[in-house]
Amino acid sequence: MSKWPLGVFASVDAGLGVKLEIASEIGVPIIQLHAPSRAQRTAEQAAAFTKRLGEFGIELTCVFGGFDGESYASIQASQETVGLVPAATRAARLAEMKDIAQFARRLGCDVVALHLGFIPHDTQCDVFREVVAVTQDLCDHGQSLGQNLHLETGQESADGLLAFHAAVGRDNLFVNFDPANMILYGTGEPLEAVRKLGPLVRSVHCKDGKWAANPGKEWGQEVPFGEGDVNARAFLVALNEIGYDGPLTIEREIPQDPQRQKEEIGAAVSLIERLKKEIL
Ligand code: MG
Numbered sequence: 070m071s072k073w074p075l076g077v078f079a080s081v082d083a084g085l086g087v088k089l090e091i092a093s094e095i096g097v098p099i100i101q102l103h104a105p106s107r108a109q110r111t112a113e114q115a116a117a118f119t120k121r122l123g124e125f126g127i128e129l130t131c132v133f134g135g136f137d138g139e140s141y142a143s144i145q146a147s148q149e150t151v152g153l154v155p156a157a158t159r160a161a162r163l164a165e166m167k168d169i170a171q172f173a174r175r176l177g178c179d180v181v182a183l184h185l186g187f188i189p190h191d192t193q194c195d196v197f198r199e200v201v202a203v204t205q206d207l208c209d210h211g212q213s214l215g216q217n218l219h220l221e222t223g224q225e226s227a228d229g230l231l232a233f234h235a236a237v238g239r240d241n242l243f244v245n246f247d248p249a250n251m252i253l254y255g256t257g258e259p260l261e262a263v264r265k266l267g268p269l270v271r272s273v274h275c276k277d278g279k280w281a282a283n284p285g286k287e288w289g290q291e292v293p294f295g296e297g298d299v300n301a302r303a304f305l306v307a308l309n310e311i312g313y314d315g316p317l318t319i320e321r322e323i324p325q326d327p328q329r330q331k332e333e334i335g336a337a338v339s340l341i342e343r344l345k346k347e348i349l
Contacts, residue, residue: 072314073317077318078100078101078103078318078319078321079092079101080102081102081109081118086324087327089122091330093127095331096338099129100128100318101132101182110168122176130318132170132173132181133182134182136162143288144254144287147224151184153186153200154188159203167207182219182245184224185220185221190229197233218242219243219272220242220243222245222246222256224254227265245272246262246266247320248262249297250274252298253290255281260300268312271315272315273308275294275318275320277291278291278299295336302347319334
C-alpha cells in the first residue's frame with residue numbers, strides 16, 4: 070500500500086459513517102468500519118460484506134466498536150456513558166468488544182478500535198486500575214486473534230494517554246489519532262499531541278473542529294476537514310515528521326445529511342490529495 074492511502078469512516082447499520090456504496094462513489098481505496106449491530110455480526114454477514122468490499126476494490130483497515138447507551142449529547146453525558154469506563158456496563162461491553170473483535174477477524178481485519186471513555190487522571194484511583202485491567206484483558210484477547218487495539222483520542226490529553234498506555238503495558242495497544250476530538254473535548258493542542266504520541270499513532274481520523282468558548286466544559290464544533298482549527302496542512306506535516314505512513318481516514322459526523330456529508334468528504338479528499346503532493 071502506498072503512503073497515506075485515503076479512506077472514509079463507514080458503517081452498515083449503526084454509527085456515523087457513510088455507506089459502502091458512498092465510499093465507492095467517492096473513490097477511496099480503504100475504509101474504517103463502525104461495527105454493525107449484534108444481529109449483523111454473523112459469519113454469513115461477514116462473508117457477504119467481504120465479498121462486497123472485493124467488488125468495490127476497497128480494503129478494510131480497522132473495525133471500530135461502539136455500544137448501545139452511549140451518548141455524546143454533552144461532554145458530561147459522554148463521560149457518564151461512553152466506552153468501558155462506566156462500571157455498570159463494563160463487563161457486558163467487554164464481552165461485546167470481544168465479539169466485535171471476532172467479527173473483525175472474520176473480515177480479515179487486524180485492527181480494532183474504540184472510544185475507551187474518560188480515563189481518570191488519578192493513576193492511583195480504583196477506576197484507573199480497573200480500566201487498565203479491562204484494557205489488558207481486551208489487548209490479550211486481541212493478541213490471541215493477531216490484532217492490535219487502537220484507542221480513539223479525545224477524552225485524554227496526550228500525557229494522560231501516554232501514562233495510561235504505560236500502565237497497560239501491552240505491545241499491541243496503539244492510538245487512533247483524531248485531531249478534531251482534541252479540540253472538541255478541549256484536551257489539548259492536536260499538533261503538539263501528535264508529536265508527543267509519535268510512534269503510538271497507528272491510524273488517524275482526518276476530522277476538523279473549532280474550539281469552544283469554554284474548552285472542556287462545552288463541546289467545540291465539528292466542521293469539514295480543512296475549515297476548522299486543526300490546520301489540515303500542519304497536521305499532515307506533523308504526521309510526516311513522526312514517520313506516520315498509514316491510512317488517512319476522513320470522518321465527518323453528519324449522518325442526518327448524507328448528501329452534504331458526501332460532498333464535504335469529497336472536498337476533503339481533494340484537499341488531502343493536493344496537500345499530499347505538496348508535502349510528500
Ligand atoms: Mg474520530
